Amino acid sequence: MAEQGTESTGRARQPRTRTRASHSLDSVLAGAVEILDESGVQGLTIRALAARLGGGVASVYWYVSGRDELLDLAADSVLGGIFEQIADVGSDDAIDDLRTIAIAMFDTIVDRPWLGAYVLRDTELQIHSLQLYERIGEEVMRLGLTPRQVFHATSAVVGFVIGTAADLGQEPPAVVVSGEVTREQYLAKITGEWRALDATAYPFIHHIVDEFERHSDREQFAAGLDLLLAGLRLKAEAGSAEPLG
Structure with missing residues (x-):
């Protein structure tokens, strides 16, 4: 298996200025993740992070070359936590292990x-992203x-x-974020509009609207994942003679 350590992400940094660094890479990334969780990508600036950490911007530039590198390393530091969740994964069934790893990854994103x-x-x-890709590939x-x-x-x-997590994890509509309506009220409004559509023009929408109204995002993801993995299991059992896909 690939190395599963949770050591801090990123290669060793050389000082970029003469200013003495007053933080650590771990604290810089933890502060960046806090801002990202609170305010999204738009809220993360080097200046905002330095203010949160209680130092100057040079103390952040000691560890990263700029905002893009900070975003990549902050994301990778979060993914590093997945390895703690999957530390005991290692059964005789590669598909079952793939499912466990995939769900841990989904829940994190x-x-x-x-x-x-x-x-x-x-x-x-x-490095954690690469190790996670390696781990999934080794199961396959x-x-x-x-x-x-x-x-x-x-x-x-x-x-x-990644695609499903990013899609389902989008910010809710502004009216939900503001508290003007609840998520349930918003979904009820959408399903009401769908039910009012012409069933002849939208047979699929009418077929699944009741399921959509009461669906769970996580169950929706798990069901799609199970379909994907069931196909992969069938392919593995049939052998590798035929192309995949």
């Missing part, structure tokens, strides 16, 4: 609307598929997790 865009964006910096390798099939299957799992 979905509650942070800012995070999905920065996962696996720069693997030179993001256990299925006895060809290198191309392993690549495509791993990409499908990772893409489904």
Whole structure:
């Protein structure tokens, strides 16, 4: 298995100025994640982070070259926590292990609307992202598929997790954020509009509207993941003679 340590992300930094650094990389990234969780990407600036940490901007630049690198490393520091959740994963069933890892990854991303865009964006910096990709790929390798099939299957799992988490984890509509209406009231409004549509023009919408009204985002993700993994299991059982996809 790939190394699963939770050591701080990022390569060793050389001082970028003559100003003495008054923080640590861990504290810089923790402060950045706090701002991102509170205010999103727009709220994270070097100046805002320095103010939160109680130092000058030079003490932040000691560790990162700029805002883009800070975002990549902050995202990677969050992903590092996944390895604690999956430390005991290692059964005889690669598909079951893939499911556990995928759900841990989803749960980590979905509650942070800012995070999905920065996962696996720069693997030179993001060692935890790279290790997570490696870990998922190693589980797929256990299925006895060809290198191309392993690549495509791993990409499908990772893409489904990140894409679905980013989609479901979007900021709620402004009226929900403001408290003007609850999530349930907002969904009721949407389903009411859907039920009023012409059933002949929108047969699918009418077919699933009751399910949509009472659905759980996490259950929706898990159901889609299970469909994807069931197909992968069938492919592995059939052998690698046929193309995947």
